[in-house]
Amino acid sequence: MLFLFTMFGAYRLTQFSDRLMTPEFLVTPDSANYSPEIAFDQIQKHPEKITDGFFNAGFTQYRWWVLTNISPTEKSWLQIANPHINDLRIYEEENGKWKQTYVSGDYYPYAKRIxxxxxxxxxxxxxxxxxxxxxDKKGESLNIPLRLIGETALAPYxxxxxxxxxxxxxWIVLLLMLNLFLWISLKDPIHFFYILYVSFSVLWIVSQWGMGFRYFWPEWTDFTAKARPFFSNISYIFLLELTARFFTIQNTQPLYRRAIRIVQLLMVISSVGLLVTDYSNSSTIMRYVFLTSMNIIWIGALVLIILFIWKSYAKQKTLALFFLSALGFFGVYILLLLLSQYNLGGNWMFFANMYGxxxxFLGESTILSFGLSQRYNLYKKEKDLAMQALEKEKREVADKMIQTQEEERNRLARELHDGLGGLLGSIRIGADHRLKSDPQTQHWIGEQLDMAVTDLRNIAHDLMPVQLQEQGLDRILEKTVARWNSGEGYKIRYTSQLKNRYPLRTEAALYRIVLELLHNIKKHAEASEVTIEIWEDEKMNKLTLLVEDNGKGFDRGKEEGIGWKSIRQRVQYMNGKINLDSSHLGSTVIIDVSMENEKR
Incomplete structure (x- = not known):
C-alpha cells in the first residue's frame, strides 16, 4: 500500500491543477544554425504543434527551436522540466526583434540558473x-516538457x-541500513554488493533528477552530461555481481560466470572511456555510437540476468521468482526510459522519464531485499535437509557397524559357550573318571573347572545376551543385576520406569554402557553399593540412565581409558548427553538420550 501511494503521488506530480498549465507550443529543428529571426520564420512556415505540453524528439542531431504564446493572469514561472538540456537560450520579443534574456544549461555552472x-x-x-x-542537446535524446505555474502555486508544487x-x-536509506546490518552480522558479501548496487543506482536517479549537479558537482559541467551513463554503468556492474551471488548456478556452470565477467569488463572499459573523453565537444555521430553501444551492453546485461533466472528456476524456483519480479518491476520503467529516446510522446512518457x-527502483530494491531474506531461509532449509540426510547416512553406517559388532559378539559368545564351554565340561567329566583314586585332587579340579565354566558363561552373556531383542532392555538389566549381585563384592540396586521398547541399537548401546560402568566400578571404585536407575520423561521427550556408587571416586583430570572412550562414543552415537560428578564420596553418571524417533 505504501508503495502504491508513492507511485500515485509521483504520477500526481506530473498532472495539472487549475494553476499549473501545459501551454501549447510549436517546435522545429535547427539544421543550419539559425538566428532567432530565421528560426521564428521557419517555425511559422513548418510548424509542429505540441498540445499536451510534452515534446519528445528522441535521439536528435540538431538543436531545436520552441515558440509558445502565453498570457498568464498572474505572475508565473515557465518550467522547462528537463534538467539535462546542454544549452538553453530564451528570447523575448522586443520592438519586433528577439532579445536574448536567459542562458543556462549543463554546459554552464549551476550558478547561472535564475x-x-x-x-x-x-x-x-x-x-x-x-x-x-x-x-541544444545534439547527439543525445531530447524531451521538452513545458509547464506554466502561478507564483502562488509554485511553493506547494x-x-x-x-x-x-x-x-x-x-526508503532507500532504510534498505541500506538493513543490509549494512546484515552484512556486518552475517559476513555475507552479497549484502555489500547490494549496498553498492543500490548506492550507485540512487546516484544515477539523483543525476536523472538533476540534483547531483545542484548539490555535488555544480562546477563540473563536463561531468554533468556523463553522470547518468557513468552511474548507470557502475550500478549494472554490481547488479550482475549481485545476480551471480544470488544464485548458485556459477558453481556448476562456469560459462555463465565468465559471461558476466566479460560484460562487466565491457562496462568498466566504457565507463573509463566515458570519463576520459571530451564528451561535450565530441561529434554527434560519436555520441550516438557511444550511447547506442552502451544501450546494447545494458540490454545484454539484462538478457544475461534473465538467462541466470531461467537456468536457476528448476532448482531455485522461489529465488528465481523473487528476482524475476524485482527485475520485471524495474525493467518496465527502464524499457520506457529507453523508448523515450526514440520520439515517443505523451504525458505518460513524461511521468516515466521523470519518476518512473x-x-x-523502489519496487525492485525492496523486492530484492526481501529476496535476500528468503534466500537465507531457503538455504537454511537446504542446509537442514542436507544435515538430516548426512545424519541419516551416518546413523545408517553406524547401525551397520554396530550390527556387525553385535553379530560378531554373538558369534564369539556362541563359540565360547558351545565350544570352550563344552570342552571344559568334557574335561571335568574326564577328570572325575581318571581321578577316582584321588578324591581330594578330584574335588579341587572340579571346583576350578566349575568356576571357569561360570566365568565363561558370564563373559558369553556379557558379550551378547541372546534374549535382549526378545525380552527388552529392562528385563535383561534385571537379570544382569541379579547375576552380578550373586557373585560380586557390592550390592546393586536397580530401578526402572521404562514403559516403551526402543530399537535394538539403542537398547544394545545402553546395555553396553551399563556393563562398562559396572566393570569400571568393580576394578577402580572400591564401592559397596551401586544404584542403577532408568526412566522416561515424556514432557522433556528424553530417556535418562543414572549409575551411582559410593566408592572413592576418580580423578577427572586423568586421561580417559578405552572404557570411557567407548561410553562417550556410544552416547554420541545416540545424540545423547553425559554428565559426570565424582568426589571421595562416590561417583554419579547421568546419560540423557532423546526419545524422538527412537520408540518402537
Whole structure:
C-alpha cells in the first residue's frame, strides 16, 4: 500500500491543477544554425504543434527551436522540466526583434540558473507574450516538457516534489541500513554488493533528477552530461555481481560466470572511456555510437540476468521468482526510459522519464531485499535437509557397524559357550573318571573347572545376551543385576520406569554402557553399593540412565581409558548427553538420550 501511494503521488506530480498549465507550443529543428529571426520564420512556415505540453524528439542531431504564446493572469514561472538540456537560450520579443534574456544549461555552472532548482525556470509577467527558446542537446535524446505555474502555486508544487524525493531517499536509506546490518552480522558479501548496487543506482536517479549537479558537482559541467551513463554503468556492474551471488548456478556452470565477467569488463572499459573523453565537444555521430553501444551492453546485461533466472528456476524456483519480479518491476520503467529516446510522446512518457525510474527502483530494491531474506531461509532449509540426510547416512553406517559388532559378539559368545564351554565340561567329566583314586585332587579340579565354566558363561552373556531383542532392555538389566549381585563384592540396586521398547541399537548401546560402568566400578571404585536407575520423561521427550556408587571416586583430570572412550562414543552415537560428578564420596553418571524417533 505504501508503495502504491508513492507511485500515485509521483504520477500526481506530473498532472495539472487549475494553476499549473501545459501551454501549447510549436517546435522545429535547427539544421543550419539559425538566428532567432530565421528560426521564428521557419517555425511559422513548418510548424509542429505540441498540445499536451510534452515534446519528445528522441535521439536528435540538431538543436531545436520552441515558440509558445502565453498570457498568464498572474505572475508565473515557465518550467522547462528537463534538467539535462546542454544549452538553453530564451528570447523575448522586443520592438519586433528577439532579445536574448536567459542562458543556462549543463554546459554552464549551476550558478547561472535564475531559480535554485534542477529544472530550468523563467519568470513570466501577467501579460500576453511570445517566448522563443533554443534547446541544444545534439547527439543525445531530447524531451521538452513545458509547464506554466502561478507564483502562488509554485511553493506547494515544489514542496510536493521535495516530499516525494525525501520519501524515496528515506526508503532507500532504510534498505541500506538493513543490509549494512546484515552484512556486518552475517559476513555475507552479497549484502555489500547490494549496498553498492543500490548506492550507485540512487546516484544515477539523483543525476536523472538533476540534483547531483545542484548539490555535488555544480562546477563540473563536463561531468554533468556523463553522470547518468557513468552511474548507470557502475550500478549494472554490481547488479550482475549481485545476480551471480544470488544464485548458485556459477558453481556448476562456469560459462555463465565468465559471461558476466566479460560484460562487466565491457562496462568498466566504457565507463573509463566515458570519463576520459571530451564528451561535450565530441561529434554527434560519436555520441550516438557511444550511447547506442552502451544501450546494447545494458540490454545484454539484462538478457544475461534473465538467462541466470531461467537456468536457476528448476532448482531455485522461489529465488528465481523473487528476482524475476524485482527485475520485471524495474525493467518496465527502464524499457520506457529507453523508448523515450526514440520520439515517443505523451504525458505518460513524461511521468516515466521523470519518476518512473525511482518508482520502479523502489519496487525492485525492496523486492530484492526481501529476496535476500528468503534466500537465507531457503538455504537454511537446504542446509537442514542436507544435515538430516548426512545424519541419516551416518546413523545408517553406524547401525551397520554396530550390527556387525553385535553379530560378531554373538558369534564369539556362541563359540565360547558351545565350544570352550563344552570342552571344559568334557574335561571335568574326564577328570572325575581318571581321578577316582584321588578324591581330594578330584574335588579341587572340579571346583576350578566349575568356576571357569561360570566365568565363561558370564563373559558369553556379557558379550551378547541372546534374549535382549526378545525380552527388552529392562528385563535383561534385571537379570544382569541379579547375576552380578550373586557373585560380586557390592550390592546393586536397580530401578526402572521404562514403559516403551526402543530399537535394538539403542537398547544394545545402553546395555553396553551399563556393563562398562559396572566393570569400571568393580576394578577402580572400591564401592559397596551401586544404584542403577532408568526412566522416561515424556514432557522433556528424553530417556535418562543414572549409575551411582559410593566408592572413592576418580580423578577427572586423568586421561580417559578405552572404557570411557567407548561410553562417550556410544552416547554420541545416540545424540545423547553425559554428565559426570565424582568426589571421595562416590561417583554419579547421568546419560540423557532423546526419545524422538527412537520408540518402537
Amino acid at each position: 531559480f535554485d532548482d534542477p529544472d530550468y525556470w523563467f519568470p513570466i509577467e501577467p501579460k500576453q507574450q511570445r517566448i522563443l527558446m533554443r534547446v 515544489l514542496a510536493n516534489r521535495n516530499f516525494f524525493h525525501g520519501m524515496f531517499l528515506g 525510474s525511482p518508482v520502479g
